[in-house]
Amino acid sequence: MGDTPLESDDIALPACRDRAWTRRAIELLQGDRRRSADTHLLKPFFAGLGGLSIYLKDESTHPTGSLKHRLAHSLLLYGICNGRIDEGTTLVEASSGSTAVSEAYFARLLGLPFIAVMPRSTSRAKVEAIESFGGRCHFVDTPGEVYGVAAELARATGGHYLDQFTNAERATDWRGNNNIAESIFNQMQAEPAPVPDWIVMSAGTGGTSATIGRYIRYRNLPTRLCVADVEHSAFYDAYVTGDMSVTCSTPSRIEGVGRPRVEPSFTPGAIDHMMRVPDAASIAAAHVLSDRLFRRVGGSTGTNFYALCRLAAAMLREKRGGALVTLICDSGERYASTYFDADWLKANGIDIAPHRTTIERFLDTGAFLPER
Known part of the structure; x- marks a missing residue:
């Protein structure tokens, strides 16, 4: 016995959630993306670095001033x-x-x-x-x-x-779609060393390093990713020990990077090397780079730059040429009352002078000789 045919009056489309606001919201976000041209890839000159090319992806120029x-x-x-x-x-x-x-x-x-x-x-x-x-x-x-x-x-x-x-780590499409990794490699295409030896990125959520590390592997590139961590943070210890449950009870003094726990977005398998940077070195590097760029950069940028200098020093010792890339995460103007204030540094027991001397000497001569 066959099914009873449906009368035309019995057929109706189901009621659905109205998506008018969603469509408008997506249009607004797409409009913001179209208005924001890609950030610059700067190539500062440092006399002591010989055949090495240093690049800084300047994320401080976004409409809200940061990565x-x-x-x-x-x-x-x-x-x-x-x-x-x-x-x-x-x-x-x-x-x-x-x-x-x-x-x-x-x-x-x-x-x-x-x-x-x-x-x-x-x-x-x-x-x-x-x-x-x-x-x-x-x-x-x-x-x-x-x-x-x-x-x-x-x-x-x-x-x-x-x-x-x-x-x-999951909200960003790590395969491409105008993510930061794709942008870096696109901007590097016409450079003398279009595929950098190293990209250096500090860890806050761990999301940007996950995106870069995954993209490098997805594109089958020889570039290595170094993640720089700060003094008071759980990330470095977790990477070294493999224990993702480690914590750090002391708050990070470098805003935007370093966390009291290992965040879910931190993806150690996408990282090639990690380096812990002293807070005084991060801030000293921010001061040095600010002077060289004629504008202030923040403390997390200093963390990035110090780690890059350490890697560059190792490459120079091995007489290797090539390119290294890191990020300017935000403007140092946000930290005028902290990292760029002598009284704040003194109150927090931070002496940047020895690290500053080391970094300046390295950029000018290529000799990385920490002060004793």
């Missing part, structure tokens, strides 16, 4: 396309500053409320930037508190926890 502009864009897209962000959704983030600045910018672009959960020690310049974009800052006493407080605020507001420390 985190890329991440914030990806996190918003990730949340929208997964159906977790809609019209009126409150966005919440755990951040040490720069990511929250960029997310506040995109929240305002989309007309969404934004709350940043951050340590009280976050630089005032970053707090003011978040507030200037209409975001609200919720302060905690220690970095380890940000995760739970952010998740609770998202639950209490019925909002969405962007969770950069978990989602950074």
Whole structure:
């Protein structure tokens, strides 16, 4: 016995969630991407480095002033396309500053409320930037508190926890699609050494290093990735020991990098080498590079640059030519009252003079001789 034919009046399309706001939001994010030309790849000259070429990918020129502009864009897209962000959704983030600045910018672009959960020690310049974009800052006493407080605020507001420390490595398409790794290699194509020997990247979420490391492997390139970590951070110890449960109770003094725990986005298998950089060396390198570029760069850029100098010194000792690339993560103007303030350095017991002498000598002569 056959099925009973359906009457035409019985056929109706199912009701679906309206996606008008989602379509508009995606258009706004795409518009921001189109308006933002790719960041410059700088090639400063250092007399002592002989046949080595040094490149700096200047992420400070994004509309929100840092590398985190890329991440914030990806996190918003990730949340929208997964159906977790809609019209009126409150966005919440755990951040040490720069990511929250960029997310506040995109929240305002989309007309969404934004709350940043951050340590009280976050630089005032970053707090003011978040507030200037209409975001609200919720302060905690220690970095380890940000995760739970952010998740609770998202639950209490019925909002969405962007969770950069978990989602950074998955929100960005590491195969390409205009990610930072693809951009670097595209910009290097016409250089004397178009495939760099090393890319150096410090770890905050671990997401950028994961993207770069995966892209290198996906494109079958000989480039190696060095991840630089700071004094007070769990990442380096986890990489060396293989124990992803290690923690660090002392807060990082280099904003934007170093974490009290091993973040879910940290991907040690995509890394070729890690290096721990003393805080005084990070800040000294930021001072030296700021002088050489005639504008200030931040402490995490100093971490990157110091690690690059160590690798360059090893290459010079082996009489090797080639290229090294690292990132200018953000502007040093955000740290005028900390890393570039002599009283702050003294109060924190940080003496940058010996490291500064070492770095200056190396850039001018090629001799890396730490002061004793």
